[in-house]
Structure formats: structure tokens, C-alpha cells
Amino acid sequence: MSSDTTDCSIDSAKQALLDKVAPATLKDQNLVTNNREFSWVTNKICKIVESNTPNWWWVCMAVALVTASFTLMGLIWLVSTGVGVWGLANPINWGWAIVNFVFWIGIGHAGTLISAILCLLKQGWRTSINRAAEAMTIFAVVCAGIFPLFHVGRVWFAWWLFPLPNANLIWPQFRSPLEWDVFAVSTYGTVSVLFWYMGMIPDLGILRDRAVQRLTAGIYEETSKLRESIARGTDVFRKYFYGVLAMGWRNAGNHWRNYEMAYLLLAGLSTPLVLSVHTIVSFDFAVAVLPGWHTTIFPPYFVAGAIFSGFGMVLTLMLPLRALYGLHDLITQRHIDNMCKICLGTGSIVGYAYIMEFFIAWYGANPYESFAFINRAFGQYSWAYYIMFSCNVFTPQLFWFKAVRQNAALVWIMSILINVGMWFERFVITVTSLANDFLPSSWGYYSPTIVDIFTFAGTFGLFSTLFLMFLRFLPLMPIGEIKFIMPQADPHGHSDDDGKESE
Amino acid sequence: MSDQKDIQKINSTGFFALVIGLVALAISLYGIFSGLETEDPARGFLSWLVGLSFWLSIALGLLFITQIWYVFHARWPTIIRRQCEHFLSVFPWLFLLFIPLFIIPQIIGEPGILWKWLDGANALPGGHGTVQDDPLYQWKSVYLNSNAFIVRAAIYFSVFIGLSYFLRKWSFDTDITGNVENTHKARRLSSVGLFLLATASTLAGIDWFKSLDYHWFSTMYGVWFFAASMRAALSAILIFCIIVSVKGYMKGTFKQAHRYDLGCMMLAFTIFWAYISFSQYFLIYNANIPEETYWYNIREHDGYGVKNSWWVISLLLIFAHFIAPFLMLLWYKTKIVVNRLVFVAIWILVFHLVDLYWNLIPGKVIDATASHGYYIRQFSVEVFDITAIIGIGGICIWSVCRSMLKAEPIPIKDPNILTSLNHSE
Numbered sequence: 024m025s026s027d028t029t030d031c032s033i034d035s036a037k038q039a040l041l042d043k044v045a046p047a048t049l050k051d052q053n054l055v056t057n058n059r060e061f062s063w064v065t066n067k068i069c070k071i072v073e074s075n076t077p078n079w080w081w082v083c084m085a086v087a088l089v090t091a092s093f094t095l096m097g098l099i100w101l102v103s104t105g106v107g108v109w110g111l112a113n114p115i116n117w118g119w120a121i122v123n124f125v126f127w128i129g130i131g132h133a134g135t136l137i138s139a140i141l142c143l144l145k146q147g148w149r150t151s152i153n154r155a156a157e158a159m160t161i162f163a164v165v166c167a168g169i170f171p172l173f174h175v176g177r178v179w180f181a182w183w184l185f186p187l188p189n190a191n192l193i194w195p196q197f198r199s200p201l202e203w204d205v206f207a208v209s210t211y212g213t214v215s216v217l218f219w220y221m222g223m224i225p226d227l228g229i230l231r232d233r234a235v236q237r238l239t240a241g242i243y244e245e246t247s248k249l250r251e252s253i254a255r256g257t258d259v260f261r262k263y264f265y266g267v268l269a270m271g272w273r274n275a276g277n278h279w280r281n282y283e284m285a286y287l288l289l290a291g292l293s294t295p296l297v298l299s300v301h302t303i304v305s306f307d308f309a310v311a312v313l314p315g316w317h318t319t320i321f322p323p324y325f326v327a328g329a330i331f332s333g334f335g336m337v338l339t340l341m342l343p344l345r346a347l348y349g350l351h352d353l354i355t356q357r358h359i360d361n362m363c364k365i366c367l368g369t370g371s372i373v374g375y376a377y378i379m380e381f382f383i384a385w386y387g388a389n390p391y392e393s394f395a396f397i398n399r400a401f402g403q404y405s406w407a408y409y410i411m412f413s414c415n416v417f418t419p420q421l422f423w424f425k426a427v428r429q430n431a432a433l434v435w436i437m438s439i440l441i442n443v444g445m446w447f448e449r450f451v452i453t454v455t456s457l458a459n460d461f462l463p464s465s466w467g468y469y470s471p472t473i474v475d476i477f478t479f480a481g482t483f484g485l486f487s488t489l490f491l492m493f494l495r496f497l498p499l500m501p502i503g504e505i506k507f508i509m510p511q512a513d514p515h516g517h518s519d520d521d522g523k524e525s526e
Numbered sequence: 527m528s529d530q531k532d533i534q535k536i537n538s539t540g541f542f543a544l545v546i547g548l549v550a551l552a553i554s555l556y557g558i559f560s561g562l563e564t565e566d567p568a569r570g571f572l573s574w575l576v577g578l579s580f581w582l583s584i585a586l587g588l589l590f591i592t593q594i595w596y597v598f599h600a601r602w603p604t605i606i607r608r609q610c611e612h613f614l615s616v617f618p619w620l621f622l623l624f625i626p627l628f629i630i631p632q633i634i635g636e637p638g639i640l641w642k643w644l645d646g647a648n649a650l651p652g653g654h655g656t657v658q659d660d661p662l663y664q665w666k667s668v669y670l671n672s673n674a675f676i677v678r679a680a681i682y683f684s685v686f687i688g689l690s691y692f693l694r695k696w697s698f699d700t701d702i703t704g705n706v707e708n709t710h711k712a713r714r715l716s717s718v719g720l721f722l723l724a725t726a727s728t729l730a731g732i733d734w735f736k737s738l739d740y741h742w743f744s745t746m747y748g749v750w751f752f753a754a755s756m757r758a759a760l761s762a763i764l765i766f767c768i769i770v771s772v773k774g775y776m777k778g779t780f781k782q783a784h785r786y787d788l789g790c791m792m793l794a795f796t797i798f799w800a801y802i803s804f805s806q807y808f809l810i811y812n813a814n815i816p817e818e819t820y821w822y823n824i825r826e827h828d829g830y831g832v833k834n835s836w837w838v839i840s841l842l843l844i845f846a847h848f849i850a851p852f853l854m855l856l857w858y859k860t861k862i863v864v865n866r867l868v869f870v871a872i873w874i875l876v877f878h879l880v881d882l883y884w885n886l887i888p889g890k891v892i893d894a895t896a897s898h899g900y901y902i903r904q905f906s907v908e909v910f911d912i913t914a915i916i917g918i919g920g921i922c923i924w925s926v927c928r929s930m931l932k933a934e935p936i937p938i939k940d941p942n943i944l945t946s947l948n949h950s951e
Contacts, residue, residue: 046939047709047939049709143790320746322801375728376745386669388662
């Protein structure tokens with residue numbers, strides 16, 4: 024047995040066996056279709072930022088801003104009045120706020136999963152969707168953060184969550200998973216922003232260089248002097264805006280080498296973070312002794328659910344974008360197929376967890392635990408349980424069928440159903456266990472107030488506002504990485520029909 | 527098919543393994559029967575169960591990974607997949623070797639000797655009556671009864687054998703026909719098969735391992751069994767690939783890049799196993815509910831706070847089964863240098879066995895002279911443990927050798943064979 028790193032190469036192998044190698048042909052769709060040129064990819068992605076703002080963008084932005092104001096109003100009302108404006112009352116002291124927090128933080132998992140884990144797994148198809156998914160992650164984390172932040176009541180004391188020495192010698196409760204959440208979510212948010220930004224640097228450099236080129240060459244085909252001046256002025260802005268953000272990127276070989284290494288390291292760092300965040304979110308419930316919360320499968324079950332909802336949201340966002348910007352050659356049917364299959368897989372893992380919880384609740388022979396699950400399925404919140412189960416377990420099963428995966432409108436509707444289901448999952452977990460706990464005399468029924476509803480609805484506006492801003496100002500896809508997986512990038516002048524990546 | 531020299535080597539290895547296996551199994555059987563006279567008659571059966579579950583976990587992990595590779599359209603492991611397929615031939619033999627665990631207790635008239643709940647008349651530790659009077663058993667008896675146990679075991683093995691049969695058949699057929707439809711069929715079967723396998727292996731874990739102590743429960747247990755199986759399987763297939771490539775069977779096709787990627791997967795599943803095991807432990811520890819914590823308590827102390835032998839094993843699981851391989855596998859060189867990687871793989875397999883010991887062996891053994899009326903079965907490596915592992919392993923290796931004669935060393939007409947042969951980091 025050799026102790027060094029050298030191999031017997033194929034050359035030294037017995038030729039007879041290799042002579043017999045005759046692979047059957049298996050056609051896979053390319054990851055960039057229609058045999059597009061590199062320049063087409065650059066133009067297509069840059070034009071999203073450089074062309075005039077489309078009308079639909081303004082309409083969406085207006086709607087998003089109005090909706091976002093709901094959250095603002097809800098929070099102002101809350102801060103000026105008190106947490107009592109939410110529908111929380113004994114015994115249900117955790118309601119929509121924690122549900123919404125877990126819902127948004129779950130959505131925030133797909134971005135870093137696509138960037139980090141799929142990068143480590145060498146999945147070439149991630150390139151067309153990773154940037155938007157990362158942006159989505161950050162915006163989702165922003166939305167998620169609002170709820171626990173304001174749930175503390177006196178939000179101006181939220182800094183007490185950090186272990187800072189203060190006059191009253193008050194320290195956070197380090198044994199509480201809620202405190203771990205503070206660190207997990209803030210670390211995750213920070214690393215996600217870093218990852219997102221660092222990945223954008225080469226593309227920001229391209230946007231800067233294109234602006235400089237236009238300014239130098241003076242090619243402006245505007246119809247009037249005024250329009251031309253505006254276009255020039257915009258390019259001057261771009262030159263400095265993207266120039267500062269690109270941090271001196273020159274596309275040099277050593278820049279790319281450092282970039283690749285940094286990307287790999289960040290991918291390695293982000294991967295445990297993706298898992299840790301939702302693991303700790305699951306601990307928020309699972310460390311308690313409450314039936315329905317305390318169950319050992321929670322950590323992987325929550326992580327799978329987060330990936331499930333995250334991919335649901337990626338589909339919800341990317342399918343309309345694909346249609347609006349004509350990105351069919353970059354986000355191909357193969358991408359949609361893969362995302363649908365991930366939803367199918369993770370949805371089924373979630374289904375496994377639901378069934379396992381139910382089974383072990385019975386098998387464990389603890390009457391309280393059994394009651395918690397019977398109550399979920401047949402009690403006062405059974406409607407929520409059925410919405411959860413059908414959206415999360417049955418809906419993705421339709422992705423078994425190719426005809427469904429190829430129907431973009433249907434996939435889009437199902438992606439929304441997935442997120443509806445995932446919101447209800449958190450609702451079922453949080454509320455049903457609290458509403459009917461150990462003491463029947465204190466049982467209650469939780470209903471959200473108008474403030475709850477508006478605050479939550481408004482976060483969709485906030486999320487959309489941020490995403491629309493991202494669309495207008497930042498490159499939607501990583502141009503360099505897409506080119507890398509195109510057949511033309513193969514130095515040997517051939518490809519194995521699948522966009523060259525080794526999965 | 528391999529050349530004559532290879533065939534000879536494989537034949538002789540297979541024969542040797544079979545002889546060793548049968549001899550060792552005979553000794554193990556002797557161990558079971560001779561153990562009946564001791565104060566802990568279940569120990570001989572547990573030796574057999576540990577040996578069986580060691581090889582079963584490897585085979586199950588390989589069945590999982592083969593299907594996962596199909597579902598993910600993975601190209602690089604195509605040559606490794608063929609070696610996994612050889613291992614998948616062991617399920618029918620494992621089924622035969624499972625039967626004695628159930629049949630022998632029936633024959634000797636003590637059906638509940640290993641799985642206590644199989645005999646309602648079995649006394650409960652601590653003088654709490656018998657199994658059939660136990661309200662917890664009464665509650666679970668719909669699931670935990672002899673007939674259901676047999677039917678379920680038959681279903682689990684049907685799933686294992688059925689999936690392996692078709693995956694092997696179609697892959698071997700591609701060697702001859704070059705029919706790409708076989709790949710499509712295998713992908714389709716794998717996507718359904720993963721669901722079946724996840725369900726079957728989870729319930730098998732509950733039936734065969736967790737129900738050894740039928741009071742205890744944990745929703746994570748099936749995931750633990752999956753994680754442990756994956757670690758064992760990746761280590762085993764890595765060692766196998768290196769042995770056969772050094773011996774010339776794989777013709778130098780198993781390269782550094784394959785080793786590296788297998789090493790990465792070993793690292794990933796080492797972390798995953800730790801994540802699952804820690805989560806299960808932590809959530810039970812933190813909630814501190816006696817009906818759950820006792821399972822960990824008997825693996826730590828004697829009930830009065832004095833640490834027992836399992837305490838050291840528990841620490842070994844943390845430091846030797848997780849931290850050591852984790853740190854070793856973090857290094858790039860460990861994942862490519864043959865000797866280092868083989869060392870880590872053997873290390874993981876040894877501690878996988880320790881993990882199985884830790885999960886299966888501890889239990890309350892009734893002893894009227896002990897302070898609680900029972901004592902906790904302590905860690906010990908018996909001769910019959912070793913013979914069971916070698917015996918069942920011998921049969922498995924013989925089965926693998928038989929399979930190696932039925933197909934090409936690498937899937938020569940698989941659509942992804944070139945990508946796999948040319949795989950680079």
C-alpha cells in the first residue's frame with residue numbers, strides 16, 4: 024500500500040478493461056441553453072440594472088412600500104402601547120411573533136444553502152439562482168429579526184441581550200436558547216451579508232467597467248440632449264457607486280485566485296451556520312418540557328423544514344423574474360426541476376418528522392404527549408394542522424410528476440402553498456401545545472389581533488421593497504460563475520452535455 | 527468480468543472468508559447456548575446482534591448511498607458505486623443470520639430472552655411484576671408483539687433485498703447491453719427506494735435496537751441509525767476500494783480525487799452523526815424527564831452516582847468517535863494519503879462498533895443479590911462478540927466475492943463512466 028499521494032494512473036491500468044469502456048449516451052439539458060455566447064450572459068444580466076426602470080417595477084415598489092408601512096404602523100402602535108396589543112394571553116404567551124420569526128428565518132435558509140452547501144457539493148446549477156437566493160436570505164433575516172426584537176417589550180433595552188457590562192449587573196440568561204438565537208442569527212446574518220457581498224465583487228467590477236467604457240466611448244443613443252445628460256450622469260454615479268463597492272477589482276488572475284479561496288472558506292464557515300441557526304430555533308421549543316415541543320427529532324426536522332420553505336420562496340421569486348426578464352436560457356427547466364425535487368425531498372423529510380412525532384408520541388406511552396398530538400389532529404386547531412399537513416407533505420408529492428414540474432404557473436402556486444404550509448407548521452407547533460397544556464382549567468384559544476395581522480403582512484412589503492431595490496441596483500446573477508459552467512468554458516473544447524460540471 | 531488471475535484471487539478469498547465465517551459462526555452459536563447457563567443468558571444473543579448490526583449497518587449505509595448517488599445524478603462515484611453493488615448482495619444472508627435471534631429463543635422455550643417484551647411472563651427488573659402486567663407494555667403491545675415483529679422484519683428485509691436486487695440487476699445488465707434505460711430505471715427506483723428504505727431502516731432500528739429497552743423512546747433514533755450506518759458504510763467502501771485497487775482488481779481506476787471526495791463525505795457524516803447524537807442527548811438531558819433520562823443514566827452511573835464502565839465508553843464516543851476523526855479529516859492530506867485515510871476509516875469502523883455496543887449492550891439484568899434487584903450490564907468484549915463479527919463478516923465477504931465474479935470491475939457501459947474515470951478534484 025502506497026503511503027504517498029500518487030496514484031496508479033489510468034495509463035498504467037490494464038488496457039484491456041479500459042478498451043471495453045463504452046459509455047451509453049445519456050442526454051441532460053445544458054445549464055445555459057440555446058448555445059449562448061459569454062457576451063450575451065454579461066449583457067443579459069447587466070441590462071437588468073442598466074436599462075430603464077420598467078413600469079411593473081414602479082407599481083410593485085409602490086404596493087410594497089404601502090404594505091411595508093403596515094409593519095411600521097404596527098410597531099409604532101406596539102411600542103407606544105405595549106406588547107398587550109398582540110393577541111398574547113395566558114396560557115398562550117407565544118403567538119404570531121415567534122411563528123413569524125421562525126417562518127422568516129426558515130426562508131432565510133435557502134440562500135446560504137444554495138451558496139455554501141451546493142458550492143461544497145459542486146452543484147453547477149446553483150449559479151443562476153444563488154445570488155437572488157442570498158439576497159432573499161438577508162432580507163428574510165431582517166424581517167425575522169423584527170419580531171423577537173419587539174417581543175422583548177421595551178425595545179430600547181434590546182441591547183441587554185448582548186453580554187455587555189452595565190450598571191445594574193444584569194446579564195443575559197445564557198442557558199436560554201433564546202439567547203443563543205441572538206448569537207446564531209446575528210452571526211448568520213453577518214456571514215450571509217459577507218458571502219453575498221463578496222460574491223458580487225466581480226460583477227460590481229463589470230458594472231463599473233461598463234459604465235466607464237460608455238463614458239469613455241461616449242456612445243449614447245438617446246433622443247434628446249437632456250436624456251443623454253441624464254444617462255451620462257447615471258453612468259458617472261455608477262462609476263463611483265460600483266467603483267467603491269468593487270473595491271479595486273481588476274479581474275486579475277490573483278484576484279480570482281483569492282476570490283475562489285475566500286469563497287470556499289466562507290462556504291465552509293456558512294455551512295455549519297445554516298444548520299446551527301435553525302437547530303437553535305428548534306431548541307427554542309425542544310428544550311422545554313411541553314408536550315409537542317420536547318422531542319428529539321426537532322433539530323434536523325427544523326433544518327429540513329427551513330430548506331423546504333427557503334426553496335419554496337426561491338421558486339416564488341425566481342419564476343416571475345424569469346418570465347419578466349426573459350431569463351429562460353439561464354434559469355432552465357433543469358433548474359426548476361432540481362428545485363422542485365429539493366422541495367419534494369425536504370417536504371418528505373418534514374413529513375417523516377410529523378409521522379415520527381406522532382408515532383413516538385403514541386409509542387412513548389406518555390398520556391400528555393399523546394394528547395398533544397391527538398389534539399393537534401382533532402382538537403380546536405385541527406384546521407391549522409390539516410393546512411400544514413396537506414401543504415407541506417401532500418403538495419410537494421405532486422413534484423413527482425414531470426408534467427407538474429414543467430408547468431411554471433402550477434409550480435409557482437405550489438411554491439406559495441409550501442410557504443403557507445410552513446407558516447402553519449410553526450403556528451401548529453407554537454399555539455396548539457400552549458393552548459392546551461397540562462392544566463385544562465387554563466386552556467384558551469388564541470386569536471391574533473389586527474396589530475398582529477398588520478405587522479406580519481407588512482413584513483412581506485418590507486421584504487419585497489428590499490428585493491426590488493436589489494433587482495434595480497445589484498447584479499441578479501454571478502456572471503463569472505455562470506460562464507464557468509457553460510460548455511464554451513471547457514478548455515478541452517468539449518463538454519459532456521450537461522454544462523460540464525461533475526455533480 | 528475480471529481476468530483469470532483476479533478470478534483466482536477472488537475465488538480463494540471468498541472460499542477462505544466462507545470457511546472462517548462458518549467456523550466463527552459455529553463458535554458464536556456455541557457461545558449463545560453455553561451462555562444460557564450463566565446469570566446473563568442474553569449476552570450471547572447480544573454478541574450475535576452486535577455482529578449482525580455492524581454488517582447490516584454497513585450494507586444499509588451502502589444501499590442508502592447508492593440510491594442517493596442515483597437520485598443526485600452523481601457522476602464521479604460511478605466506479606465506486608459498482609463496489610457498493612457487490613456489498614448489496616449480502617442482504618439475503620443477513621436475513622438468514624437474523625433468523626437465529628428470533629428462532630433460537632423460541633426453540634429453547636424462552637422467547638423473551640433478548641427482546642424482553644417477546645415474553646409476557648418475563649419478570650421486570652426491580653420486582654415490578656411481569657411484562658404483561660406492565661402498563662407501558664400493554665399500551666405498546668399492539669406494536670410490540672411476536673407476530674407483528676415477524677411480519678415487520680420480513681417487510682424490512684424484503685425492502686432491503688428487493689431494492690438491492692434491482693439496483694444490481696440493472697447495473698450489471700448495463701455492462702452487457704449498454705442500455706441507458708437501466709440508468710433511468712435505477713434513478714426512478716432510487717427516488718422511491720429512499721422513502722422505503724428510510725421507513726424500513728427507521729422502524730428496524732426501533733424494533734431491533736430501541737425495543738431492547740422498550741420503555742425508552744426518542745424520535746431521533748431512526749436518524750441516528752441512518753447517520754451511524756452512513757459513517758460505517760463510507761469507511762467500509764473506502765477500505766474496500768483501496769484494497770481492491772492495490773490488489774489490481776480496479777485496475778488503477780480508483781484515484782486520489784475519488785479518495786478525496788469519499789474523505790469529504792466521511793467528514794460530513796462524522797459531523798452529522800455528532801449533530802444527531804448530541805441533539806438527542808442534549809434535548810433529553812435538558813428536559814430532564816426521568817422516563818427519558820434513565821436510558822442515558824444507565825450508560826453513565828450505577829444509580830448512586832458512581833460512574834460505571836459505560837461512562838468511559840460515552841467519553842470515547844465524544845472524543846474518539848467524533849473529535850478525533852473530525853480533526854483528522856479536516857486536513858486535506860488525510861483525505862488523499864492512502865495510509866492516513868485507511869487509518870481513519872478503520873478508526874471510524876472500530877468506534878462505530880463501540881457505538882453499537884453502547885446502544886445495544888447496556889440493560890438491566892435481574893439479580894436478586896443486587897441492591898435494586900438488578901444490575902446494569904457492563905461493557906465487556908467477549909470472545910463471542912468477536913466471533914460473531916468475524917463470522918457474519920466472513921459470510922458477507924464471501925457474498926461480495928461471489929458478486930465480484932458476476933460483473934465487470936467497473937461499470938464499463940454506464941453513461942457516466944468516463945466522468946468517473948476522469949474525475950479530478
